[in-house]
Amino acid sequence: MNIQAAGDAPSVKPPISFQHVSLHFGGNPVLEDVSLDINSGDFLAVLGPNGSGKTTLLKTALGLITPTKGKAMIFGVPAARFRRRYRIGYVPQKAGVFGDFPATVWEVVTTGRISRSGFLRPFSSQDRQIITDVLQRLGLEHLAARTVRSLSGGQRQRVAIARALVAEPEVLLLDEAAEGLDAPGEDAFYNLLAELNRDRGLTVVLVTHDIGAVSLRVRTVICLNRRVVFSGSPQECLENGKLAALYGMPVFVPSKWAGGREMQKPESERAY
Numbered sequence: 001m002n003i004q005a006a007g008d009a010p011s012v013k014p015p016i017s018f019q020h021v022s023l024h025f026g027g028n029p030v031l032e033d034v035s036l037d038i039n040s041g042d043f044l045a046v047l048g049p050n051g052s053g054k055t056t057l058l059k060t061a062l063g064l065i066t067p068t069k070g071k072a073m074i075f076g077v078p079a080a081r082f083r084r085r086y087r088i089g090y091v092p093q094k095a096g097v098f099g100d101f102p103a104t105v106w107e108v109v110t111t112g113r114i115s116r117s118g119f120l121r122p123f124s125s126q127d128r129q130i131i132t133d134v135l136q137r138l139g140l141e142h143l144a145a146r147t148v149r150s151l152s153g154g155q156r157q158r159v160a161i162a163r164a165l166v167a168e169p170e171v172l173l174l175d176e177a178a179e180g181l182d183a184p185g186e187d188a189f190y191n192l193l194a195e196l197n198r199d200r201g202l203t204v205v206l207v208t209h210d211i212g213a214v215s216l217r218v219r220t221v222i223c224l225n226r227r228v229v230f231s232g233s234p235q236e237c238l239e240n241g242k243l244a245a246l247y248g249m250p251v252f253v254p255s256k257w258a259g260g261r262e263m264q265k266p267e268s269e270r271a272y
């Protein structure tokens, strides 16, 4: 991850690049002069309070929203014009909520392969093998014939990630994807992402407001409050009080993660 100085020209095209991106909704600024590169192999968390522009940043990176000013690029191509969408996986907020539709795990996960294999082409044996491998890796193989609605929250979350991974993306963007998981489920979820980053070189970008959960896993933290107010290691973020400044109050980080630093407010006022 680099925060670029104005005018810097990157030598290799990063998977995602923001160049002086500003974005307004109905005249209200949501992103202001955001410049950053997300490079191959990064494992990065975007932190910020509600309404700070985190989801908008991801949607802009995907080319779903066009900046008012500046450029959002995917592999050096303007994001809105980027065609090979399967290279960037996206797990949106509440992706694990599949409703009551009686689709099986296999049926749901295979839909994620279509962007790679093509709409009109039947799956090849290679497509099926890749889907099977992903199900295995995510511990879902034995659940393939089960309906998604019959699974636990953690299992459904893994189905959402599996659906993104079967397209074999190089980058995975996840928006509040651990929300609703219990502590062991959350642990397993972050360990899986760390493993995919380490073993497969998958570039992982997590949007979250939970520094405690991610601080031991990610290598880089970006604190966003319309602008990038900090970028660096999670340790630096906690040590130099940037997180407290971001939230406008001391932030409690459980001692397991950070030695209980900045624990000053009563529980009801804490931002996690």
Ligand code: ADP
Residues within 6 Å of the ligand: 025, 026, 030, 048, 049, 050, 051, 052, 053, 054, 055, 056, 057
């Ligand atoms: P976060 O993910 O950090 O909670 P968002 O990116 O969802 O923040 O939203 C940032 C701001 O942009 C909020 O004030 C939100 O109300 C506003 N916003 C988001 N999407 C839209 C939209 N489609 N139209 C108008 N305002 C929006």
